[in-house]
Amino acid sequence: MNPIITKLREIIAAKKSNLTVAADISSAEKILELAEKIGDKICVLKTHVDILDDFTSEFPKKLREIADRKNFLIFEDRKFADIGNTVSLQFSGGIYKIAEWADLINAHSIVGEGIVDGLRKVNKKSGLILLAQMTPEGNLFTEDYALKTVEIAKANSDFVVGFIGSSDKPEILRKIRQVAGDDFMIFTPGIKLAAGCDDLGQTYNTPEKAIQAGTDVIIVGRGIIAAEDPSLEAEKYRAAGWEANLKFKI
Numbered sequence: 001m002n003p004i005i006t007k008l009r010e011i012i013a014a015k016k017s018n019l020t021v022a023a024d025i026s027s028a029e030k031i032l033e034l035a036e037k038i039g040d041k042i043c044v045l046k047t048h049v050d051i052l053d054d055f056t057s058e059f060p061k062k063l064r065e066i067a068d069r070k071n072f073l074i075f076e077d078r079k080f081a082d083i084g085n086t087v088s089l090q091f092s093g094g095i096y097k098i099a100e101w102a103d104l105i106n107a108h109s110i111v112g113e114g115i116v117d118g119l120r121k122v123n124k125k126s127g128l129i130l131l132a133q134m135t136p137e138g139n140l141f142t143e144d145y146a147l148k149t150v151e152i153a154k155a156n157s158d159f160v161v162g163f164i165g166s167s168d169k170p171e172i173l174r175k176i177r178q179v180a181g182d183d184f185m186i187f188t189p190g191i192k193l194a195a196g197c198d199d200l201g202q203t204y205n206t207p208e209k210a211i212q213a214g215t216d217v218i219i220v221g222r223g224i225i226a227a228e229d230p231s232l233e234a235e236k237y238r239a240a241g242w243e244a245n246l247k248f249k250i
């Protein structure tokens, strides 16, 4: 088991928070401001560094300082999806040098186990999340695909910390949980207090539905970052996620 799992579980218990906030904002400064505001409420902050207009190598350093002070992990949602050699270059190099700073990264399993080997080759400190499902309407993920992804994870449990699972197909999510057992963490995006969808096919389900289906960590983006008061909203999601955790998991 990857020690990052233990660390994440400790953070979740200490902060009574299974909430990840997706900081889908194009300004580094605004992400840092958000992290200061909501850092106490979250277990993980999720980034897409390639949407930043003003990325510099200072950004991950500053975010790390906040993450250490407020006790949360940093998840770069890069969704690697290439041959082993290419992903090792993408993970370690380029402008972003993700391997230097991300606690968590993710990858598609569609290309097979070689992607895990390619990422592991240059890994320094990150844990890998495999996409077993995705949230958009009409996606091509199947139960068979999800369960084969779990097999890859089990064969690489030194590095793989868990899965992305979607509560829009809770029966598959439940199977992932059953087959994966408790040595992996499941992260679920597409979460809002009011279920529904956006205008580009994103599906939303409630924290309760995701956790009942077996998820460990809920990922919330616009439900929090687009709110008038993100810290107030983050507290609502933290409380809802934790309540569901107590009801269904402990």
Ligand code: 5BU
Residues within 6 Å of the ligand: 022, 024, 048, 077, 131, 133, 134, 135, 136, 164, 189, 190, 191, 202, 219, 220, 221, 222, 223
């Ligand atoms: P939202 O604003 O709560 O819809 O943002 C969801 C975030 O989770 C966003 O950063 C997506 O890139 C990310 N995401 C997702 O929505 N669905 C998926 O299947 C995966 C990631 Br994998």
